[in-house]
Amino acid sequence: xxxxxxxxxxxxxxxxxxxxxxxxxxxxxxxxxxxxxxxxxxxxxxxxxxxxxxxxxxxxxxxxxxxxxxxxxxxxxxxxxxxxxxxxxxxxxxxxxxxxxxxxxxxxxxxxxxxxxxxxxxxxxxxxxxxxxxxxxxxxxxxxxxxxxxxxxxxxxxxxxxxxxxxxxxxxxxxxxxxxxxxxxxxxxxxxxxxxxxxxxxxxxxxxxxxxxxxxxxxxxxxxxxxxxxxx
Amino acid sequence: xxxxxxxxxxxxxxxxxxxxxxxxxxxxxxxxxxxxxxxxxxxxxxxxxxxxxxxxxxxxxxxxxxxxxxxxxxxxxxxxxxxxxxxxxxxxxxxxxxxxxxxxxxxxxxxxxxxxxxxxxxxxxxxxxxxxxxxxxxxxxxxxxxxxxxxxxxxxxxxxxxxxxxxxxxxxxxxxxxxxxxxxxxxxxxxxxxxxxxxxxxxxxxxxxxxxxxxxxxxxxxxxxxx
Numbered sequence: 001x002x003x004x005x006x007x008x009x010x011x012x013x014x015x016x017x018x019x020x021x022x023x024x025x026x027x028x029x030x031x032x033x034x035x036x037x038x039x040x041x042x043x044x045x046x047x048x049x050x051x052x053x054x055x056x057x058x059x060x061x062x063x064x065x066x067x068x069x070x071x072x073x074x075x076x077x078x079x080x081x082x083x084x085x086x087x088x089x090x091x092x093x094x095x096x097x098x099x100x101x102x103x104x105x106x107x108x109x110x111x112x113x114x115x116x117x118x119x120x121x122x123x124x125x126x127x128x129x130x131x132x133x134x135x136x137x138x139x140x141x142x143x144x145x146x147x148x149x150x151x152x153x154x155x156x157x158x159x160x161x162x163x164x165x166x167x168x169x170x171x172x173x174x175x176x177x178x179x180x181x182x183x184x185x186x187x188x189x190x191x192x193x194x195x196x197x198x199x200x201x202x203x204x205x206x207x208x209x210x211x212x213x214x215x216x217x218x219x220x221x222x223x224x225x226x227x228x229x230x231x232x
Numbered sequence: 233x234x235x236x237x238x239x240x241x242x243x244x245x246x247x248x249x250x251x252x253x254x255x256x257x258x259x260x261x262x263x264x265x266x267x268x269x270x271x272x273x274x275x276x277x278x279x280x281x282x283x284x285x286x287x288x289x290x291x292x293x294x295x296x297x298x299x300x301x302x303x304x305x306x307x308x309x310x311x312x313x314x315x316x317x318x319x320x321x322x323x324x325x326x327x328x329x330x331x332x333x334x335x336x337x338x339x340x341x342x343x344x345x346x347x348x349x350x351x352x353x354x355x356x357x358x359x360x361x362x363x364x365x366x367x368x369x370x371x372x373x374x375x376x377x378x379x380x381x382x383x384x385x386x387x388x389x390x391x392x393x394x395x396x397x398x399x400x401x402x403x404x405x406x407x408x409x410x411x412x413x414x415x416x417x418x419x420x421x422x423x424x425x426x427x428x429x430x431x432x433x434x435x436x437x438x439x440x441x442x443x444x445x446x447x448x449x450x451x452x453x454x455x456x457x458x459x
Contacts, residue, residue: 004257007265025273075409078426080322082408082433102274105281110271 035091237405241398244325256327259314283310290452298459301452308337309448316397316440320404320433329401331394338389341451346382349458357458385454389447396443400436407432 031039037054045053065071244251264276272280287306291299312328319326327333349357361378362371407429414422 004254004260007260022267022269025269025271073412075405075412076322077408078411078429079404079408079433082426082429083320083322085430086433086437098278099274102277102281105277106271106274 240401241329252327255325259311293456298455301455305448305452309444312444312447313441316444320436326397328393329398331390334393335390339386342386342454345454345458360457389450393443393447396439400439404432
């Protein structure tokens with residue numbers, strides 16, 4: 001009872017008894033033979049009784065118990081044979097799988113923690129790489145600024161030329177207008193002059209002069225026709 | 233060591249001192265308590281995984297208030313499981329074959345679920361007495377039936393566990409007796425009986441685990457209704 005109570009009250013312990021670090025767990029469990037008897041027992045009997053010692057001891061004990069009817073073979077014997085058979089079969093069949101599963105659970109636990117650590121290391125290294133790159137970039141800063149300056153200068157230049165062109169075009173338009181006006185004016189004056197001269201001339205032609213010119217034309221025509229007849 | 237069929241079910245006592253308490257507390261010695269280690273040995277790891285599995289299974293359908301029951305339901309489950317499985321070993325006494333013990337486990341826990349329901353949400357708890365969609369003339373009869381079913385729950389829990397385990401153990405004893413007695417007379421039949429016994433043992437292992445689970449599961453179901 002005391003053991004169980006001690007065991008159960010362990011829940012109430014909030015701190016460790018001692019502050020020393022726990023010793024590491026042994027790599028493998030103790031060696032056992034036939035799953036029950038520790039190897040140390042066989043080693044203990046080996047010097048005096050050799051290899052068969054413990055087996056003889058076991059057989060002797062069992063036969064003693066049976067023959068003296070300290071252990072009576074009753075129905076429980078065959079029941080116990082069955083249940084022990086089932087247990088042993090279960091352990092032999094599923095033992096390694098269960099052990100591998102338990103090991104896998106532990107592995108996963110450790111792997112998770114390791115993963116955290118590795119990720120932290122990787123992220124820090126990436127940060128270092130990035131930092132180095134930034135430092136290299138700083139060196140090239142002057143080139144960057146030169147390029148930018150050139151760019152801006154070119155833009156300004158282009159803008160200036162554009163405006164210059166615009167100014168030239170505007171001025172030319174205005175001057176062309178003035179030239180066209182003058183040309184038009186001269187043209188109009190010339191035309192008017194010609195018209196006026198023609199009008200006056202036509203007015204000055206009297207009827208008498210018209211008859212005279214027509215008679216002369218007829219005479220000329222007759223002369224010409226005579227001449228043409230003679231030629232043919 | 234001449235055993236009759238009743239010796240297995242007699243509460244053990246040594247020189248008049250009842251040993252039932254020791255036999256009840258013994259399973260606690262079999263489970264290693266978790267240490268301060270981070271990586272434990274295999275059995276501690278498996279134990280932790282197993283308990284987490286059971287707790288998750290039991291607690292998923294319950295709401296937050298029901299999670300207060302996690303510890304008691306888990307320990308009950310593990311206790312019953314261990315007691316049942318240990319009882320299959322020869323010459324052991326299984327405390328869960330005693331009706332007194334099972335009723336002592338079932339009755340208070342069931343009553344706790346009932347009183348929780350009646351105290352916190354009395355109308356919903358009483359509302360469980362009438363299933364939805366019953367035709368009106370059937371209502372009085374159905375309420376009586378449901379009340380009976382409610383009141384019989386602790387009895388059912390206790391008797392279910394007791395009966396299953398007792399029947400199993402008794403069957404094992406009877407068949408093994410038959411096998412032993414037939415051995416000098418008709419060895420072939422004895423062999424057959426032994427095979428039957430083997431199968432029965434496998435069944436008993438399953439039953440032991442299932443009964444523990446069913447007990448705790450039903451309790452959690454009653455809790456779900458009432459919390």
